[in-house]
Amino acid sequence: MTTFLHPSAQVDAGLLCGHNVVIDAHVRIGTNCQIGNGVVIHSGTQIGDGVRIDDYSVIGKLPMRSRQSAMTKEVELSPCIIEDGCMIGAQTVIYRGARLEEGVMVADLATVREESAIGAFTIIGRGVAVENKVKIGTRCKIETNAYVTALSDIDDDCFIAPEVTFTNDRFLGRTRERFRYHRGVTMLRGARIGANSTILPGITIGEDALVGAGSIVTHDVTARITVFGSPAREVRPVPTEQLLESQ
Amino acid sequence: MTTFLHPSAQVDAGLLCGHNVVIDAHVRIGTNCQIGNGVVIHSGTQIGDGVRIDDYSVIGKLPMRSRQSAMTKEVELSPCIIEDGCMIGAQTVIYRGARLEEGVMVADLATVREESAIGAFTIIGRGVAVENKVKIGTRCKIETNAYVTALSDIDDDCFIAPEVTFTNDRFLGRTRERFRYHRGVTMLRGARIGANSTILPGITIGEDALVGAGSIVTHDVTARITVFGSPAREVRPVPTEQLLESQ
Amino acid sequence: MTTFLHPSAQVDAGLLCGHNVVIDAHVRIGTNCQIGNGVVIHSGTQIGDGVRIDDYSVIGKLPMRSRQSAMTKEVELSPCIIEDGCMIGAQTVIYRGARLEEGVMVADLATVREESAIGAFTIIGRGVAVENKVKIGTRCKIETNAYVTALSDIDDDCFIAPEVTFTNDRFLGRTRERFRYHRGVTMLRGARIGANSTILPGITIGEDALVGAGSIVTHDVTARITVFGSPAREVRPVPTEQLLESQ
Numbered sequence: 001m002t003t004f005l006h007p008s009a010q011v012d013a014g015l016l017c018g019h020n021v022v023i024d025a026h027v028r029i030g031t032n033c034q035i036g037n038g039v040v041i042h043s044g045t046q047i048g049d050g051v052r053i054d055d056y057s058v059i060g061k062l063p064m065r066s067r068q069s070a071m072t073k074e075v076e077l078s079p080c081i082i083e084d085g086c087m088i089g090a091q092t093v094i095y096r097g098a099r100l101e102e103g104v105m106v107a108d109l110a111t112v113r114e115e116s117a118i119g120a121f122t123i124i125g126r127g128v129a130v131e132n133k134v135k136i137g138t139r140c141k142i143e144t145n146a147y148v149t150a151l152s153d154i155d156d157d158c159f160i161a162p163e164v165t166f167t168n169d170r171f172l173g174r175t176r177e178r179f180r181y182h183r184g185v186t187m188l189r190g191a192r193i194g195a196n197s198t199i200l201p202g203i204t205i206g207e208d209a210l211v212g213a214g215s216i217v218t219h220d221v222t223a224r225i226t227v228f229g230s231p232a233r234e235v236r237p238v239p240t241e242q243l244l245e246s247q
Numbered sequence: 248m249t250t251f252l253h254p255s256a257q258v259d260a261g262l263l264c265g266h267n268v269v270i271d272a273h274v275r276i277g278t279n280c281q282i283g284n285g286v287v288i289h290s291g292t293q294i295g296d297g298v299r300i301d302d303y304s305v306i307g308k309l310p311m312r313s314r315q316s317a318m319t320k321e322v323e324l325s326p327c328i329i330e331d332g333c334m335i336g337a338q339t340v341i342y343r344g345a346r347l348e349e350g351v352m353v354a355d356l357a358t359v360r361e362e363s364a365i366g367a368f369t370i371i372g373r374g375v376a377v378e379n380k381v382k383i384g385t386r387c388k389i390e391t392n393a394y395v396t397a398l399s400d401i402d403d404d405c406f407i408a409p410e411v412t413f414t415n416d417r418f419l420g421r422t423r424e425r426f427r428y429h430r431g432v433t434m435l436r437g438a439r440i441g442a443n444s445t446i447l448p449g450i451t452i453g454e455d456a457l458v459g460a461g462s463i464v465t466h467d468v469t470a471r472i473t474v475f476g477s478p479a480r481e482v483r484p485v486p487t488e489q490l491l492e493s494q
Numbered sequence: 495m496t497t498f499l500h501p502s503a504q505v506d507a508g509l510l511c512g513h514n515v516v517i518d519a520h521v522r523i524g525t526n527c528q529i530g531n532g533v534v535i536h537s538g539t540q541i542g543d544g545v546r547i548d549d550y551s552v553i554g555k556l557p558m559r560s561r562q563s564a565m566t567k568e569v570e571l572s573p574c575i576i577e578d579g580c581m582i583g584a585q586t587v588i589y590r591g592a593r594l595e596e597g598v599m600v601a602d603l604a605t606v607r608e609e610s611a612i613g614a615f616t617i618i619g620r621g622v623a624v625e626n627k628v629k630i631g632t633r634c635k636i637e638t639n640a641y642v643t644a645l646s647d648i649d650d651d652c653f654i655a656p657e658v659t660f661t662n663d664r665f666l667g668r669t670r671e672r673f674r675y676h677r678g679v680t681m682l683r684g685a686r687i688g689a690n691s692t693i694l695p696g697i698t699i700g701e702d703a704l705v706g707a708g709s710i711v712t713h714d715v716t717a718r719i720t721v722f723g724s725p726a727r728e729v730r731p732v733p734t735e736q737l738l739e740s741q
Contacts, residue, residue: 004266018516018534019498019514019516020266020267020285020514020516020532022265022266022267022284036534037516037534038267038285038303038514038532038534038550040265040283040284040285040302040303052558054552054555054558055534055552055555056285056303056338056532056534056550056552056585058301058302058303058337058338061301061302061337064299064301064334064336064352064354087558089558089587090552090555090587091303091338091356091550091552091585091587091603093336093337093338093355093356105558107558108587108605109338109356109585109587109603109605111355111356111373111374126605126623127374127392127605127621127623129373129374129391129392131391141667144623144625144641145392145621145623145639145641147391147392147409147410149409159666159667159668161659161661161666162641162643162659162660162661163410163641163657163659163692165408165409165410165442165443165460166409166442167408167409167441167442167460171489172406172408172439172441172457172489173388173406173439174406174439174488174489174490174491174493174494175488175489175493175494177488192666192667192668194661194666195659195660195661195692196443196659196690196692198410198442198443198460198461200460210666213659213661213692213694213710214692214710214724216443216460216461229724230461230476230477230724241668241669241671242665242666242668242669243668244668246668246669247668247669251513267513267514267532269512269513269514269531285514285532285550287512287530287531287532287549287550303532303550303585305548305549305550305584305585308548308549308584311546311548311581311583311599311601338550338585338603340583340584340585340602340603356585356603358602358603358620358621374621374639376620376621376638376639378638392639394638394639394656394657396656410657412655412656412657412689412690412707413656413689414655414656414688414689414707418736419653419655419686419688419704419736420635420653420686421653421686421735421736421737421738421740421741422735422736422740422741424735443690445657445689445690445707445708447707463707463708477708477723477724
């Protein structure tokens with residue numbers, strides 16, 4: 001079995017390549033990369049040095065547009081960019097227009113949509129969905145099956161536990177007005193959210209604040225404060241030894 | 248690299264086809280379809296005109312039967328049917344015996360099981376699991392990672408937010424009796440469920456009713472009423488401007 | 495199209511094999527197995543008799559190690575072992591160092607990480623993530639999209655409903671101390687957890703105990719007791735007819 005390598009693609013030295021790989025037009029792959037079986041790299045994708053991509057991941061996919069989608073305006077997307085030292089698991093989908101900075105890790109079965117940017121050394125966990133137009137800072141950790149809705153903004157050193165759910169539409173798909181109010185979740189530097197919590201649209205989680213597991217967050221959270229419950233209420237300051245400045 | 252096309256398969260004009268595609272016996276594909284790399288279309292599947300299917304999706308898969316499964320009776324499944332204009336993302340699994348009506352969109356990594364039917368122009372979000380024997384109406388939107396349990400019935404124009412969980416077994420796998428009481432969730436026309444909510448077995452969400460995010464719904468919900476909390480309680484009528492008739 | 499079969503691999507009689515399969519060095523496959531299209535079986539994997547593996551599953555994958563990962567010590571992993579009669583769905587990822595005992599079923603899009611062991615006839619549902627160093631007993635049922643965190647220990651005959659979330663780090667990624675306190679969830683024989691519940695780190699769910707749907711479990715649960723709520727409180731004994739001894 002063989003690899004399909006488009007004549008316009010450019011592959012540098014040291015590539016370790018599995019079976020049945022598809023490398024499309026104008027793709028560029030840096031030195032010493034490791035590409036698993038059946039990986040598909042769509043046209044224009046730019047991959048740095050020392051990148052690992054595991055079996056059956058799809059990189060640089062073009063979005064589909066539904067007649068019912070909340071975001072209908074077509075845009076010209078820039079190519080997908082995967083910087084040096086990124087590690088991408090099996091069966092992920094990374095869209096055209098996404099950018100992964102140096103050393104990002106994306107685990108198996110995760111997706112990163114168009115016009116989203118992931119900061120250096122951030123970990124995107126297994127099965128995580130990062131929607132379009134999301135900005136994530138450096139050294140964040142977003143754990144298994146968490147859902148980061150469109151238009152969210154996550155600063156450096158944030159932590160999102162497994163199965164956390166973000167929302168961005170307080171009209172749940174009704175009224176024309178809602179398009180004016182679409183707002184994701186904002187996490188300021190070092191904010192953390194516990195497992196399986198739900199964050200309502202437009203909420204800001206303050207700097208180094210902590211949301212306890214299973215909470216429903218309906219109001220902004222003050223910096224360095226712990227909240228918990230449904231709806232979430234303030235319970236105590238974040239312990240000093242857990243603050244970013246103490247690490 | 249090439250496509251495997253079974254001699255008994257029938258493919259109409261205008262097919263755009265990726266590498267390593269497998270098209271099995273008696274498959275029929277309409278005009279102007281777009282089939283991504285490595286897509287597998289199992290035997291008998293019927294695909295309409297203008298359908299897009301992205302990389303590595305598996306269409307028409309035969310179910311596996313476990314010795315421990317709640318539904319053990321084997322049935323003869325009809326072929327998988329994908330009607331005109333459907334869009335199917337990457338790495339989805341659509342089973343034999345499923346039917347997608349005109350213009351349905353199924354996003355990446357979603358699954359639709361056997362004996363389920365999805366109405367025209369409905370959106371099945373990324374990572375959604377639609378179990379077997381589910382009926383979903385037209386123009387519904389089921390968002391990322393939601394779980395629609397077996398035997399559920401969802402009417403037209405319903406909305407299910409991300410990470411919502413349906414249940415159908417109030418005996419959690421115990422007693423022989425439970426098989427008589429297996430009942431999914433019923434959503435009447437225009438009902439909506441907020442992010443990460445949990446709906447208990449056999450519950451009916453009334454017409455145009457609204458379940459707030461993160462609720463645990465233990466009783467039926469009255470038409471045009473908003474409920475919220477754990478367990479969910481009535482909080483107010485659904486605002487007039489959000490009712491279906493106002494759209 | 496063809497299969498890549500490494501010369502050192504050993505395949506017994508009766509193999510039914512799809513297109514584009516990759517069978518790597520020193521793999522062993524027993525009699526009468528069924529391997530779907532594009533399945534990748536990494537080096538050293540040992541597969542018993544009568545095993546079915548569906549399209550695009552990846553078996554025996556080597557872990558990636560992130561610079562930020564909580565578990566940094568590299569270990570020499572033993573080969574992935576899939577015993578007789580296992581059924582594995584489409585697009586799963588089973589790691590090197592995982593062991594599936596006789597008759598285990600793993601549904602589509604699920605993952606089982608390294609150094610985890612799944613007991614005979616247990617069902618791992620669609621989209622479930624079983625992390626590393628997890629031990630699961632026999633005849634358990636772990637349902638759609640549940641998250642079983644690292645270091646968890648699940649005894650025989652346990653039940654975990656859809657979208658349940660386990661946690662193992664009560665410091666949410668901060669302090670050096672946390673590595674000493676990493677503890678998964680323990681479920682004793684016959685324990686059951688309802689849909690979309692969240693279990694805090696180090697919790698033990700007692701023998702035949704029951705956690706109601708949507709609960710946040712912050713304390714250990716007594717044997718044969720039902721708890722419910724956020725945080726979960728005792729509500730009643732488990733009904734006699736639902737106890738394991740009554741089945």
